[in-house]
Structure formats: C-alpha cells, structure tokens
Amino acid sequence: MIVEQARIDGNTKLLAIIGDPIAQVRSPEIYNPRIVTAGVNAVLLPMQIPTATFDDAVKGIMAIRNLMGFVVTYPHKGRVLPYADQVGPIGQAVGAINAVRREADGSWKGDMFDGAGLIGALASLGQSAAGRHILILGAGGAGSAIAMALAAAGAAMIGIFDLDANRATELAARLQKHFPSCQAGATEPGVAGFDLLINATPVGMAPAFALAPFRGELHPGLTVIDIVPKPETTALLALAREKGCPTANGAAMISGQADAVLAFFGIGPA
Numbered sequence: 669m670i671v672e673q674a675r676i677d678g679n680t681k682l683l684a685i686i687g688d689p690i691a692q693v694r695s696p697e698i699y700n701p702r703i704v705t706a707g708v709n710a711v712l713l714p715m716q717i718p719t720a721t722f723d724d725a726v727k728g729i730m731a732i733r734n735l736m737g738f739v740v741t742y743p744h745k746g747r748v749l750p751y752a753d754q755v756g757p758i759g760q761a762v763g764a765i766n767a768v769r770r771e772a773d774g775s776w777k778g779d780m781f782d783g784a785g786l787i788g789a790l791a792s793l794g795q796s797a798a799g800r801h802i803l804i805l806g807a808g809g810a811g812s813a814i815a816m817a818l819a820a821a822g823a824a825m826i827g828i829f830d831l832d833a834n835r836a837t838e839l840a841a842r843l844q845k846h847f848p849s850c851q852a853g854a855t856e857p858g859v860a861g862f863d864l865l866i867n868a869t870p871v872g873m874a875p876a877f878a879l880a881p882f883r884g885e886l887h888p889g890l891t892v893i894d895i896v897p898k899p900e901t902t903a904l905l906a907l908a909r910e911k912g913c914p915t916a917n918g919a920a921m922i923s924g925q926a927d928a929v930l931a932f933f934g935i936g937p938a
Contacts, residue, residue: 674704674711681710681734683933686726686748687741690716692873692898694919695739698926706936710736719743726751730776736933737769737776742870745780745809752778761816761846764809767929781929782810782895783817786866788924789893789916798822803855803862805829805880807839810895811868815839819847827855827862829881859884865908867894872902879903888912895921 674680685695691714699712715738717725722744729735730751740748745764749755752768756779759765765778790796797818804811807830815826826843830836836854843852859865859882867880873896880894880902892908897918901909908915930936 674700675709676711677709679709681708681736682732683710683712683736684715684729684738685712685741686715686717686729686738686744688716688718688743689873690714690741692896693741694897694922695741695926698919698922699930702926702930703935706930708935710935712739717744719747722747730770735770737767739929740766740768742808742810745782749778752776755779758783758813758816761842762809762812763842764812766809766813767932769933779932780809780813780816781925781932782813782921783815783820784928785921785923785925786814786893786895787817787821789920790864790891792920792924793891793914793916795891795914796821797864799824800864801825801827801862802864802866803827803829803857803859803882804866804868805857805871805882806868807832807835808868811866812839812842814866814868814895815843815852816846819843819850819852823850825851827853829855829857857882859886859890863889864891864893867892867896867902867904870896872896872899872904874898877903879907886911886913888914891915893921894918897922 753775754777759780762780768778800823828836840852871880891914893916894902894904
C-alpha cells in the first residue's frame with residue numbers, strides 16, 4: 669500500500685514521542701500516515717530522553733513554540749505528570765500520563781491512553797473485557813492504565829503481578845477504590861484461573877528477547893497480549909501461538925490507541 673508522505677515546511681507543527689530507549693517505538697510509522705490522511709500539517713518525531721537529563725530536556729521541548737505536544741513512553745510516564753497543568757480523570761486515577769498537549773492559553777493538559785489501546789487490541793480479536801479474569805504482569809504506568817480501562821469495561825477480576833510487590837498492592841487498592849465491582853488484588857504470576865494474560869512490562873523488548881515472567885501452562889482458552897512494540901513477535905507471543913492461544917501484539921495496542929491520542933491533539937475525529 670502506498671502511503672502519502674508528510675510534507676514538512678515552515679508551518680509544520682511538531683509532535684514528539686519521548687522515551688529511553690526509543691528505537692523500538694512504532695508510533696511514528698502508525699501516527700504519521702493518520703496525520704497525513706487527516707490533512708493536518710504536522711509530524712510526529714521520536715526523541716530519546718535519558719532519565720538523567722529528563723527535566724532539562726522536557727523543559728526544552730516544551731519551550732518550542734510550534735510543538736503541539738508530546739507522547740510519553742517507557743520509562744517517563746510517571747515522571748512527566750508534574751509538567752501538566754491539568755490532568756484528565758484516567759491520568760489522575762493511574763498517577764501517570766502518556767500524552768501532553770499545549771492548550772490555547774499556553775498551559776499543558778495531560779491524560780493516559782494506554783488503556784484505550786488495550787481495549788482496541790482486544791476488539792481486534794473480536795473480544796471484550798466484560799466478565800474476564802485477567803492477569804496483568806507489571807504495575808507501572810502502562811499496567812495501571814490498562815488495569816483501570818479493563819475494570820471500567822467490566823472485567824470481573826484482575827490479578828496484578830509486579831517485581832515490586834508494594835506497587836502491585838497499591839495498584840490493586842486504587843482499582844478497588846475506583847471500580848469496586850471488579851475484584852482486584854496483587855498476586856503471583858500463575859496463569860491458572862485466568863482467561864486473559866497481559867504483559868505490561870518491557871520484558872521481551874528488543875534486543876533482550878526474553879520471556880515475560882509467568883507460571884503455569886498456556887492453553888487455547890487463554891488470550892495473550894504483549895504490549896512490547898518491537899519485536900512484533902516476542903518470546904511470550906511465540907510460545908502462546910504454539911499453544912493455540914489467541915494473541916495480540918504491541919502494534920495492535922498502538923493502533924487501537926492512535927486514534928484516541930490524535931483526537932486528544934485535535935487531529936481526526938473526536
């Protein structure tokens with residue numbers, strides 16, 4: 669398929685995606701064709717910002733007058749929160765944001781859209797979150813956003829595993845507070861009793877092609893989603909497909925998230 673390229677000139681508005689590492693992100697190749705199709709003179713650029721220089725770098729890009737805003741990926745989703753003058757309800761519940769936009773008055777508004785992407789990835793499989801028993805590996809910014817979105821979409825039970833047990837417990841408590849009808853708790857990473865497994869950790873990201881931490885046997889009744897964007901088939905997804913599990917990868921999640929994020933920036937349908 670031939671995709672029209674962005675035309676960059678002196679009037680082009682900038683969007684950035686910031687993270688460290690950044691080479692693995694697929695957002696530029698997914699967002700930019702959508703921006704062109706919407707007829708907007710803008711382009712999304714990847715920017716690698718190490719933690720050690722995070723504050724100076726973010727202040728610098730926010731001073732660029734033709735910057736519309738920026739998308740945030742690992743490991744900066746929590747750290748960027750203080751730079752938003754306003755935070756949307758999901759971002760407040762999660763305690764992290766992954767998109768920040770410049771408002772007309774020069775202030776900055778942020779919110780979290782990782783959960784919207786996961787719901788989209790499920791929909792691509794013809795599935796929904798309603799009534800599901802879900803195990804989430806990772807209680808960071810992405811895992812928190814995903815958990816909130818799944819609970820809002822009617823999940824019956826969510827188990828959370830994180831190497832930092834306190835972080836998993838804290839997320840479970842916030843889930844119960846915001847969505848009391850969803851049973852939530854910190855757990856070990858055993859897949860028994862769950863029908864949806866989500867890897868919301870960076871484990872498996874290139875070049876470290878490792879297997880995300882879980883215990884037990886994968887089976888066809890278990891859907892497996894790995895949010896790692898590259899490689900497209902992580903070790904977890906390769907094993908899941910061998911076992912006959914329905915699967916979706918990071919690209920499916922990014923695609924599901926793209927329209928929501930671009931609408932937040934005023935690009936495409938609201």
